[in-house]
Structure formats: C-alpha cells, structure tokens
Amino acid sequence: MRISRFCLFGAVVGMILVGFLSCRKKDKVDTNPSLVLAFSTDTVFFDTVFPTVGSITKRLIVYNPNNNKVNISTIRLAGGQASSYRININGTPEMSASDIEIPGEDSIFIFVRVTIDPHNQNTPFVVSDSLEFVTNGNLQNVRLVAWGRDAFFYRKATLKGTIVWDSLKAHVIYESLRLDKNSTLTIMPGTRVYFHKDAYLAVARQSTLKVAGTPDHLVRFQGDRMDPFYKDLPGQWGGIYLEKGSVDNEIEYAFIKNGMFGLALDSMGRASAPLLSIRNSIIQNMASVGIYADFSSITAINCVIGDCGGNCLSVNNGGSYDFKYLTVGNYWFSSVRHAASVYLSNHGYDSLGTPTHNPLSKAAFTNAIIYGSNDEEIELDSVALAPFEYTFDHAILKTRLKTSNQARYINCMVNKDPKFVDTELLNYKIDSISPAIKAGLPLQEIPFDILGHERGLTPALGAYEYVKKE
Numbered sequence: 001m002r003i004s005r006f007c008l009f010g011a012v013v014g015m016i017l018v019g020f021l022s023c024r025k026k027d028k029v030d031t032n033p034s035l036v037l038a039f040s041t042d043t044v045f046f047d048t049v050f051p052t053v054g055s056i057t058k059r060l061i062v063y064n065p066n067n068n069k070v071n072i073s074t075i076r077l078a079g080g081q082a083s084s085y086r087i088n089i090n091g092t093p094e095m096s097a098s099d100i101e102i103p104g105e106d107s108i109f110i111f112v113r114v115t116i117d118p119h120n121q122n123t124p125f126v127v128s129d130s131l132e133f134v135t136n137g138n139l140q141n142v143r144l145v146a147w148g149r150d151a152f153f154y155r156k157a158t159l160k161g162t163i164v165w166d167s168l169k170a171h172v173i174y175e176s177l178r179l180d181k182n183s184t185l186t187i188m189p190g191t192r193v194y195f196h197k198d199a200y201l202a203v204a205r206q207s208t209l210k211v212a213g214t215p216d217h218l219v220r221f222q223g224d225r226m227d228p229f230y231k232d233l234p235g236q237w238g239g240i241y242l243e244k245g246s247v248d249n250e251i252e253y254a255f256i257k258n259g260m261f262g263l264a265l266d267s268m269g270r271a272s273a274p275l276l277s278i279r280n281s282i283i284q285n286m287a288s289v290g291i292y293a294d295f296s297s298i299t300a301i302n303c304v305i306g307d308c309g310g311n312c313l314s315v316n317n318g319g320s321y322d323f324k325y326l327t328v329g330n331y332w333f334s335s336v337r338h339a340a341s342v343y344l345s346n347h348g349y350d351s352l353g354t355p356t357h358n359p360l361s362k363a364a365f366t367n368a369i370i371y372g373s374n375d376e377e378i379e380l381d382s383v384a385l386a387p388f389e390y391t392f393d394h395a396i397l398k399t400r401l402k403t404s405n406q407a408r409y410i411n412c413m414v415n416k417d418p419k420f421v422d423t424e425l426l427n428y429k430i431d432s433i434s435p436a437i438k439a440g441l442p443l444q445e446i447p448f449d450i451l452g453h454e455r456g457l458t459p460a461l462g463a464y465e466y467v468k469k470e
Contacts, residue, residue, distance in 0.1 A: 029101065030068035033136045037072070038063040044112050046146035047155060060110045060131070060142060064102035072100040074134040075110070078141075083129045085144050086113045118150040125149050125172045125224040126196045147172070159183060167191045167217070172224055173199045179207045186210045190217035194224035195259070200238030205245030213253030215280070215452045221256045232426070234309065234334055235260050235287030242266070248273055254281040261289045262305075265296040268319065274299050280450045282306070284426055287334075289314045293321070294348060295358045301325060302450040302463045306426055307332050310339045317348030318358030318386060323365050324446060327462035330372030331423040340379040341372045346386045357383055363390040367440040369418045369462040371398045394441040396461055413439070418462070429464045436461035
C-alpha cells in the first residue's frame with residue numbers, strides 16, 4: 001500500500017514538473033531565424049468605392065504558429081507618414097511598433113484604416129502600401145490595397161451577357177477580368193480602361209470584344225499609375241487575351257500601351273471572319289510583344305506597333321494575316337533587344353511541348369513600314385511540312401534578307417530610313433523628307449489614314465499620311 005501511494009505521489013509530482021517545464025518553454029522567446037509568422041490574409045483589400053472622403057477599418061490577424069514565444073522586432077507601414085493607411089495594434093494606434101511578443105500558438109489583432117478622397121484626380125486609381133514584419137531577421141509583408149478614385153472596379157471578376165462600357169467613369173481591373181462564354185463586351189468612344197500591376201483582360205470561347213473608339217475619342221488601355229515616372233514605363237500590366245474560340249473581335253481607334261504585351265490571340269476565328277479585325281489603332285511600349293498570334297487570323301488597317309522589348313508582331317504556328325498601311329517602329333530604349341520586330345513562322349509547340357506545324361496561308365504586308373534600331377527587323381522561320389506564304393508589297397524594310405524574289409518583295413525599299421518625326425518620343429509620323437511619301441499602292445477601299453487625313457491617289461507608306469504644314 002505504501003509503495004502504491006508513493007508511486008501515485010511521484011506520478012503527480014512528475015506531471016506537475018512536466019507542466020511547469022512546458023509552461024517555461026512556452027514563455028521562452030525563440031530566436032530561431034527560420035521561424036515565420038502566419039496571417040489571416042496576404043492582402044488586406046478595401047473594395048469599396050467611396051462616395052465621399054473614405055474611412056474604413058479592416059482586421060488582420062497575425063498568428064504565431066510556433067510552440068514558443070516569438071518577438072516581432074518591427075511592425076511598420078512601408079509608406080511611413082506619407083501612407084494613406086493607419087494601423088492599430090492590439091488597441092494602440094501607431095504608425096510602427098517594436099518588440100511585440102506573441103506567445104506560442106497565439107495571435108494578435110491589427111486594425112487597418114484607410115482614408116481617401118475618391119474625387120481627388122491626383123489620387124491613383126489603386127492606392128497600395130504594405131505592412132512589414134521583421135521577426136528574427138526575417139522580413140514578411142502583407143499587402144494593403146484600396147480603390148483610390150471614383151471608377152468601376154473589377155477584381156478577379158467575370159462578366160456575363162451583353163455588357164456596354166461608356167466613358168462616364170474609368171474602368172479599373174485588379175488581378176483579372178474575364179468575359180465569360182457567349183458574352184459580348186462593347187467599349188464605347190472615349191472610355192479609359194486601367195490595369196493594376198500584372199492585371200489582364202481575357203475574352204473566352206464564343207465571346208466577343210468590340211472596341212468602338214473614334215478619331216476624336218480613342219479607347220485607352222494602360223496601367224493605373226498616373227504619376228510622370230510611369231508615363232512611358234513598359235510592363236505595368238499584363239495584356240489582352242483573345243482566347244481560343246473567341247469570335248468576331250473588333251478593335252477600332254484604340255491606344256494600348258505600357259503592358260507586358262498588347263494582344264495575344266489563339267485560334268483562327270470563324271471561317272467567314274478573322275479572329276480579330278483591328279483598325280486605326282496604336283500598340284506601343286510593351287515589355288515583351290506587341291501582338292502575339294498562334295495559328296490565328298488578323299486583318300489590320302492603319303495600325304502602329306512601336307517600341308517593344310521583343311517582337312512588335314509575332315506570328316507563330318501559321319494562320320492568315322493581312323496588314324495594310326502598317327507602321328512598325330522599334331527603337332526600344334529600356335534594355336537590349338535581340339528579337340526582330342516582325343517574326344513569321346509556320347510551326348510551334350502544343351501545351352505538352354510537342355512540335356506542331358500549320359500552314360501560314362497568308363502573311364501580306366501592303367503599304368507598310370517595318371523599321372527599327374536592329375540590323376535585322378524581319379525573321380522568317382519556316383519548316384517544309386507546311387505552306388509558308390508571305391508578301392511585302394510596296395514597303396520600307398529593315399532587313400539583311402535576300403529580297404530579290406519579286407513574287408515576295410514587290411516595290412520594296414530596303415534599309416532606307418523612313419525618317420520618322422521623333423523615335424525617342426515614339427512619334428512615328430513621317431517627316432517631309434521621308435521616302436515613304438507617295439510611295440504607296442492606291443487602295444480605294446482605304447481613303448483615309450489613322451488620323452483621318454485623305455490619302456489621295458499617291459498615298460504614303462505606313463499608318464500616317466504626310467500632311468504638309470500650312
């Protein structure tokens with residue numbers, strides 16, 4: 001009996017000691033540099049359009065998933081005093097805090113507040129900042145995002161049915177916007193569409209994008225940063241995808257700039273119409289490609305594609321393409337460019353990486369200028385397994401290719417400077433001494449240039465007719 005009582009007493013003491021040591025362990029601050037915090041979200045998002053000066057509070061939970069106590073040496077707003085955000089840590093309002101301890105497997109609350117006047121036209125469309133946490137030398141961030149100006153906003157959104165966007169308010173896309181199957185989006189004259197970093201617009205199968213700008217009221221697609229530094233900064237947003245099976249897409253009088261790419265097209269469209277008809281539009285200053293087409297079909301009239309880090313026009317895996325009065329000017333200043341401005345091929349790869357080939361049934365460039373800063377601005381990449389049909393008819397070309405084949409190169413001027421007005425300012429109008437003046441083939445069905453100037457019987461090459469100053 002005494003032995004049993006003694007064993008029971010020892011067991012109780014042992015349990016007390018284990019509990020005591022366990023509590024002492026949890027009270028110890030763990031300085032292991034591999035420890036990290038966990039958060040209730042990676043982005044505190046304020047998705048309200050403010051009707052007046054906005055003031056909204058949201059909650060962020062900061063977890064310590066470790067067994068031991070951790071010490072957060074710094075919590076601060078990355079934007080400092082200039083930030084539109086304010087924080088409250090466990091009931092204490094402050095811009096930053098130091099030495100915040102969280103017991104093992106416990107958490108703290110941070111309340112985030114933003115104040116914005118949406119009618120202030122100097123405010124960005126998307127106001128961003130971040131909360132920085134430094135724990136044992138590790139830096140972690142939680143993004144803070146709020147709508148900044150009065151506009152229509154879309155975040156990972158899907159549009160369905162027949163939709164019309166007008167110019168009364170801007171449209172701002174954050175992350176992505178998808179036009180769903182069997183839907184049509186019509187964008188009216190003067191509408192401005194802004195994209196936050198990496199955001200994109202996608203047009204799905206059996207859906208249609210119609211951009212209906214006018215000479216005096218272009219439809220504009222660009223990044224959402226308005227400050228001067230971003231005016232001509234490429235790569236600010238993703239691009240516009242015309243996905244496989246989308247149909248009858250039309251773009252008229254659009255200005256697409258400063259993205260990773262301008263347009264990406266997949267598939268041929270209907271038998272009776274190209275996947276894309278684009279007229280009187282400008283695509284410029286893309287970090288990668290201006291137009292990327294994979295076994296697709298395009299008709300283009302009076303278009304300008306300028307300054308891209310890769311190809312201005314990339315035709316892959318065949319298709320059918322007809323460009324009239326095209327200006328390609330590529331004097332990319334942001335880095336070294338190795339790609340030719342125009343790339344044509346009749347082969348590619350499928351989603352599994354298997355080589356494919358399709359006929360390039362037509363790649364016609366009539367009254368075109370293809371020029372830039374590289375020695376070679378045209379790359380022809382063909383395989384014998386499929387047709388490879390291309391023609392340059394009345395054009396100025398920057399190339400080292402052999403152009404003696406008169407069936408392929410008709411009345412072309414090779415390596416003859418077209419004398420653009422100002423390539424540094426991305427102005428690809430032609431000067432008074434340009435060899436492009438009166439060098440074009442008369443096309444009666446296209447009587448006006450991109451600016452509405454009459455071309456006459458002896459038109460210039462490219463999208464811009466030369467107009468003598470009075």
